[in-house]
Amino acid sequence: MNTPLIHLRGISKRYGHGATELMALKGIDLDIAAGEFVAIMGPSGSGKSTAMNILGCLDTPTSGQYLFKGAHVEALSRDQRARLRRRFLGFVFQGFNLLARTSAQENVELPLLYRGDSAAARRSAAAKALQDVGLGGWEQHTPAELSGGQQQRVAIARAIVTEPAVVLADEPTGNLDTQRSHEIMGLLLALNRDHGITVLMVTHEPDMAAYAHRMVHFLDGRIARDELNPKPTLAAPADLSLAATT
DSSP: OOOEEEEEEEEEEESSOOOEEEEEEEEEEEEEEETTTEEEEEOOTTSHHHHHHTTTSOOOOOOOEEEEEEEGGGOOOOHHHHHHHHEEEEEEEOOOOOOOSSSSSHHHHHHHHHTTTOOOHHHHHHHHHHHHTTTTTTTOOOOSSSHHHHHHHHHHHHHTTTSSSSSEEESTTSOOOOHHHHHHHHHHHHHHHOOEEEEEOSSHHHHHHTTTEEEEEEETEEEEEEEOSSSSSOOGGGTTTTTOOO
């Protein structure tokens, strides 16, 4: 049997002590194979966001084992976790998190700047990433000159410019209308299907989760259900997945 890309065993996370103690995660076991598209669901306070922070190396578990490509992440130093994030992980957030007075090109280049790539390499990779998300020709526009859907495309381009193994998307359609939401989901689906990027997505919306191959439901700090999606949505309506619409 192939070793999973991500392997969690007994992952717990405690905040506070004594009367203020909160167990956000209570012994999570989860395996994710390379190339999966997984929707992580659950009500507020269920532990799904804490789990995503641990998966993204933004937080560490109180106890348990987290293996990424066979390496024990829970044993890494802060600097080592930062290097793992830069090398293997891309992030997409509900609020886009773009620099307001910076062009789309420069926003997408940021992860490569932090990594120390040359200016020429950054420009080339950012232009390709923007092309991949349907924003070729929009490189010099600032976020204020882009629609919400276009801003999220820039954010996705920034997430994939380092050619990560995993994209972690936290409510990526939460600030978008229905049409733009389906466009973004079609784009994530295409990146997963055509580029082999593993996608882990937190969402409250069943119609967005329907694009995933698998759904993991959190409740009260535990995994309540982990199920395959028998009929995943295969494309955005009207094939809008690569339309850079306004």
